Amino acid sequence: MPESGAGAGALTGEVAWPDAIYRTLKDAGIRQIAYVPDAGHARLIELCRSDPEMSATVLTTEEEGIALLAGAWLGGEKGVLLMQSSGVGNCINMLSLTTSCGFPLPMLVTMRGEWSEFNPWQIPMGQAVGPCLSLAGVLIHTVDRADDAAPSVESAIKLAVNGQRPTAVLLSQRMIGAKSFKEER
Secondary structure, rough: OOOOHHHHHHHHOOOHHHHHHHHHHHOOOOEEEEEEOOHHHHHHHHHHHHOOOOEEOOOOOOHHHHHHHHHHHHHHOEEEEEHHHHHHHHHHHHHHHHHHHHOOOEEEOOOOOOOOOOOOHHHHHHHHHHHHHHHOEEEEEEEEEEHHHHHHHHHHHHHHHHOOOOOEEEEEHHOOOOOOOOOOO
């Protein structure tokens, strides 16, 4: 199993899942990328930052991305929020903005606290992500296989834009790879 950040090795045919998701974002007309640095999203962030047609904004905390993407939508641009599962807890209160104002918010969440997790601090939020997002009115797609990543992102973007609501694609730790450090217990 690749380490987190090495998820680009999880291939869909000849194409790594971050590359396939990047092409899906391009095809969907996504121009604004809001993110907190994350090893699981490293390749996707790199691709977005190097694209002159995309504006990739690094955040200090995930909930800032909700406000940023609300402004992008009001300004006529589509965006996506990239975060790790531990950042979902930071967003719960801000998700009410999407419900109240009715704007699309696709989120791509790299999961922790699941498959082969070494850090016990990641487990509680990792296990609560799906239920918390569901209770906040977010439509969820869970991806366990690299081949399903891009089609799930495409579907979530369409649901978000057409329904003017929040969606989340949970990229499983099994797919992206569990982090490991030299000293495991």
